Amino acid sequence: MTNFPSNIVNEYRRKGILIDTNILLLWLVGSTNKARITQFSRTQKFEARDYELLVYLLKKFSRILTTPNILTEVSNLINQLGEPDRSKCFSIFARDIVQLDEIYTDSHTIVAADQFPKFGLTDCGIVNVAKGNYLVLTDDLKLASYLQNIGIDTLNFNNIRVYGWK
Numbered sequence: 355m356t357n358f359p360s361n362i363v364n365e366y367r368r369k370g371i372l373i374d375t376n377i378l379l380l381w382l383v384g385s386t387n388k389a390r391i392t393q394f395s396r397t398q399k400f401e402a403r404d405y406e407l408l409v410y411l412l413k414k415f416s417r418i419l420t421t422p423n424i425l426t427e428v429s430n431l432i433n434q435l436g437e438p439d440r441s442k443c444f445s446i447f448a449r450d451i452v453q454l455d456e457i458y459t460d461s462h463t464i465v466a467a468d469q470f471p472k473f474g475l476t477d478c479g480i481v482n483v484a485k486g487n488y489l490v491l492t493d494d495l496k497l498a499s500y501l502q503n504i505g506i507d508t509l510n511f512n513n514i515r516v517y518g519w520k
Contacts, residue, residue: 359509363414366489366507370417370455372480374492375427377511378420381408382428383435385450386443394439396431404515411491411514419488420454423464423476457483473497481506 373381376396383390383397384405391397391405412418432443459482464470467478477497484490484506492498493511501508 359514362489362507362509363411367414368416370419370488371412371415372419372421372457372484372488372490373412373424374480374490374494374497375424375431375476376493377408377491378424378428379431380405381412382432382443382447382450383439384408385446387439390435390439394435396434400515404511407514408511417455417488418453419483420456421476421479421483422456422458423479425451425454425456427476459483469500473500 380391380397380400383394384400384402388402388405391400391402429444429447432440432447435443459479461475464475464478464482467481469481470478473481473496477494477500480490480492480497481501481504484501485504486506490498490501490506490508491511492501492508495510495512498508498510
């Protein structure tokens, strides 16, 4: 195993990590039922070991951040789960939301961003919150590339999965 992202993790350990929609969804579905990860259309690209890696990674940070837009997307996606996992996942969501620092940016500010037509409300909100403040964890290549190009430190979870970092 390599320690590829160790330096960046150490840099943001106290500041915090902002987790994107699919990563938060993986965390919640995995916390509900690890076997469901590969069966749910929104998380089927992940495996139970990815959930374990995510939990390990998140424990390294004193703050885990999100936005209301990310939480709304995750809630809408959880609604696509079948029962009983849907109800269990919402219960875990309600229980674990206290672990997340939710940072609000009004939509008027977000939609004024030049990149809004290309990235939309949630991703532009991530840019607004993270810039100069937090590390971003995403599995969205387009978003990760954009964030890195504008100087926002970003970890692409897919790269971490490939490297098997711990």
